[in-house]
Structure formats: C-alpha cells, structure tokens
Amino acid sequence: MIPEYLISETPFWLKEEGLFSEIVLSSRVRIARNLEDTFFVQRASADILQETMEKIKESILNMKNIRSFIYMGSLNPVERQFLMERRIVSHDIVEKVKYAGVGISNDEKAGVMVNEEDHIRIYGIMPGLNFTEAYESADDIDNFISKELDIAYDKEFGYLTACPTNVGTGMRASVLIHLPALVLTKEIDKALRSFSQMGYLIRGLYGEGTQVQGNMFQITNQRTLGISEEKIIQNLSKMVRELINYELNAREILVKNAKYEVEDKIWRAYAILSSARLLTSEEVINLASAVRFGIGLGIITSIPIKTLNKLLVLTQPAHIQIIFEKNMHAEERDITRAEFVRKILSGGENG
C-alpha cells in the first residue's frame, strides 16, 4: 500500500518554486553508500539482503525526519510505478523489488532507497536550481546513518560502491532542465555537447535509459572520484547557469524572429490542455512543455509554474490510477487524465 499522505499531499519540490523555476524544474543530489563487512547487493544472498534491509530500515526510522518506510515487495506494479513517477525510487529499484525498500522524509524532500544498486542510496530534491539545500537534506541522512551503521570506506578511494563509477564521494548531482527554445532553434545539440565533453551525462525525464520528452533534460555529473562534494555542486551549478543563459538568449531570438509562431504554439497547447477530453501522458508532457515556455515568456500569466510541475507528476499513468483508486485501461486513463488536467489547471486540485 502507498501511504495515504503520499497521495493526498503534494511534495515540497512540486508545491514550491525555487531559483530559475521557469527553466529548472528540480535539483537533485544522491549519495551512494554501502555497509561494511557484508556483500554488495549483486553478490548477496536473499537472506543477507533481507538482513541488510532490516538493519538500514531500523536505522533510518530512528531519524525523526523520516516519515515512512515502504517495502517494495509489498507493492503491486502500479504502486511501484507510482513511486517511480514520484521520483521516490529509481527505474532500477522497480525492477529489483524483492528485497528493496525506501524510506521517505517529511515533505518528500529526501529519501533513502535500500538495496537498489548499492545498499544505501540517499537523495535530496529541491525545486528550481538549489543543489545546496538538496545536498543538505541528503547529507543530514548520510551523517545520521554513518553514526549508526558501519559504512564501507577506503582511505585512498573514499566511499566504496557497487559500480566503480560511483567510488569516491558516491555523489551524483542532477538537474532537470527545460530547454524549449534551444530545441526550437536547433541549438540544443551544440549546447549539450559541451556538457558531454566536460563529463556530464544527459538523459531523459526519469534518468538513466529514459527518453527525452517535453524538451526536458536531466544533466548529471559523472565524476565522483578525486573531487569534493562541494566542487561537484559548484561545477554543475556553474554549467547550469550558463545553459540557462543560452536558453534565455534563444528565447529572445525566437520572440524576435518568430513571435506569432511561438505564441500560436503556446496558446494552442494551453487551449488543448484545458479542453481535450482524451489526453495521453506523453501529450500532457509535450503540451505542458509549451505552456511552461509560455509562462517563461510572460505570455501565459493565469497559472503558476508550480501548477505545471504538479501536472507533470500527478497525471502519470500510475498516479491517475492510485489517485482515482481504480485500475484503468489506457482509454479510461486518458479520459480521467483529461478531466484531472482541467481540474488542476483551474486550480481545483490542491493536492
């Protein structure tokens, strides 16, 4: 079962707006840790995984900031997908459910995945560009856990992880960024190439192995070894600010050279979103992308950015089914989604 509060309350990162919120949806930091004196997840037996999970669960539930712990194995596929859509668990943990679990903090500002690739994956998430606070949330949990449990650490290499690419700080910082003008002006490849060359990963909405949708890109640092947490965050922040400037320049050019085409695209998207009777998830993402662009350009002023953020998350397939407490086939979801979108846009859904 998904705890009732996850369904009825809106997570902090969707409820509030942060720095550059029109362009940056969220900033996320995750820290990989493993217990000492036991096997990594891939090598561990069922018994050991079970034991590891209980140990970590007990520890994190001691933190007053952690509100609940969910065993992934106790969920049905729709419920597991709900947590993934909510960005509480990763794609990976949805695949390996048997001995995995997740602890969730108040306001969904942070969480701890247990027995995903590593024993412990702590994350912190904030709206807008705000790695500092996202890191603080994750770091608080890390500090707490490190006092209670023995964490695998090597003086030379730093934190030991299941995959060598995470060794060192074990930290990844990522940003979900909306770049419609760079896509429309076809500058996007050039803009992202420099990120790739500097060792950043560019991915889709839900991280590794997922597609780019609605002009939203996830950018993540690759380097974790021989660099401090502060430096990782500093470097990525700097790059993201540059990217924001590219995007703002492209917006200026578009408004100058294709004012009516841009306005037409935006108003049509808003109209369809507010009027359609059938909407797929994919279409919502694409229409919401155009509307978000319109808010950024000051064309649409009647709805705040955070309403669009909510739209993106709450109208996903598993969310629709959990919120409306019904297993639905695709067309049923599309009908319900269209109705729900109208409700959210008209401010009737306070989550």
Place this chain on the structure above:
Amino acid sequence: MIPEYLISETPFWLKEEGLFSEIVLSSRVRIARNLEDTFFVQRASADILQETMEKIKESILNMKNIRSFIYMGSLNPVERQFLMERRIVSHDIVEKVKYAGVGISNDEKAGVMVNEEDHIRIYGIMPGLNFTEAYESADDIDNFISKELDIAYDKEFGYLTACPTNVGTGMRASVLIHLPALVLTKEIDKALRSFSQMGYLIRGLYGEGTQVQGNMFQITNQRTLGISEEKIIQNLSKMVRELINYELNAREILVKNAKYEVEDKIWRAYAILSSARLLTSEEVINLASAVRFGIGLGIITSIPIKTLNKLLVLTQPAHIQIIFEKNMHAEERDITRAEFVRKILSGGENG
C-alpha cells in the same frame, strides 16, 4: 470598389438560421436566361457583350429590390475574389471579368450575374433547407426581367441556354450540406452514390471544380429538361431530407460508439479556434466543421450556428483583406484571421 454595405452588413443567409440549420448551411436556386435576337456570350463580340450588359443592368436596376450593380471589370482581383467568397458571383465570372457584372438584392437574398456563361443568371439563396423561398426570390427577378426584356424561349425545349445541360427550366437547385458523421463513419460514399445515380452532382464548397472541405458538400440537380421547377425542388428536398436522416443516424452511432473521441475532437477544435494566433482559411474551415458538429450534438452550446456560418465566409482570404482594408501576404492574413476569429466567436463582430 466593393460597396460599403457589403462589407459592413451580414447577408441574410448568414445572419439567420433556417430549417435543419445544423446540417444544411444554405439552399440556393439559380435560373439561366438569355436574351433573344443576340449572340450567346461565347459567340458575342466585345461591343455586343457591353451592349447586352447595359441593357440587363438598366432593367434590373429598375427593380426596387436590387440595391446595387457592380461591373466586374472595375474590380481588382481581391475584390472579385471577395464576391466569389461571398457567393455573389461564381468561379466562372471571376475568370471572365471584362464584360461581366452583377446586380445584388437587399440582404443579399438574390442577385443577377450578367454575361457569365449565359446572359442572365439569377440566383436566390436562403439559410437552412428552404428552396421555396430561395426560388421565390429568384423567380421574382425572373418575372420582372421577362416583362422588360425578350428572353430566348422555345415552345418545345423551354428556355434556351448556352450549355445544353441547362435547357428547359434553366434552373438549378443546390444545397450546401454538412455531413461530418457520415464522413467519420465512412458511410459518405455510399450515401452520396445514390445521389449520383439519381442524376445529382456532388461538389465542393464553392461549386463546380472546387474541393470538398470541412465535410461540406454541395448537391445540385443535373436535370433541367422535361421537368418543372416545382418538381426539381420537390425531388431535391426529398433527397436532402433523406440525407439528413442518414447523417443523424450516423451521429447517433458515433455518440454511442465513440463518445469520448468525438467530444475530444470537438472540444479541441473549439479550443484551437478560440486560441490560435495563426490560422489558415483551410484550418478555419476544418475546425469550424468540428465545432458545427459539436453544436449539432448539443456539446457546444455557447455559440449559435449562425456565428459559425459567418466565420466560414468572413474569414476567407479576400474578406480578411477587404474588411481590414489592407493587402496582406499569407502570414499577415493568418495573424489577422486568428484575431478576427476570436472576435467573432466572442460575439464581438456584429457584421
């Protein structure tokens, strides 16, 4: 120059709604006549055409019902297209402009084209299914002209015309009918085939040689010889009523089997029409078709059918340029059209 009243006033057939107005846009009757003791248009010299035009012009301007006479040769191409879009002149007369003209009645209920294919082509037009009144308007003019001018008539064949297909009554009755459900259910070919087999012509929005757009079909009788005017009208009316029943049946089936798909299509069309910042004529026709369908189904109740009829006529390329008193290239028209459509839909254009 186009007389100012044609620009500022809305013609009767767009302003009012008639029988079956949700399905039948307009009923039109036209009568072909030729002067005796002179050459048919195709055979006549410039001098004779000029003389014929003046003769007919003088006669029809004696009717108190005729408000103005326009020499086609005095118009620029946009102005000529305006009259064609308004259905005051035919496609054909726009091609042969030099010695052609048109007299227009009050309210645009009727008119007389001079030197199109025949010397005289009288038409009457009414909203909805109403051949009787359309015929009366045309017949009034015919009776008046026949008293003043010698009309070519043969006791055996009836009225003589330039093209043998018009000999006899010289009358054609046509209906502009909107059949979206028959198109969506793919029943349209079957439904129209019986019309073809019974000798009716099926054509597009602007008559001969024009394409079917927005699910609107023009159906015209082909037979003019050995049949009375009353019988032509009776037969076509009966056939049209049958076609209306087919369409209504198809609507019922669609609403039963594809409720959400139909509603989605309609609401999206209405939303785009009300929100787009760029609209081509073609898109307006297609969107207006969906909205008209929605009004017929009782889904859209906020705008009357006649508003959609106005939309179809007033947003055409020449109308846009004449109403806004500016020659515009395509994108300029699309911008102005989108703005004008919003104004018409919000009831701000009383025409």
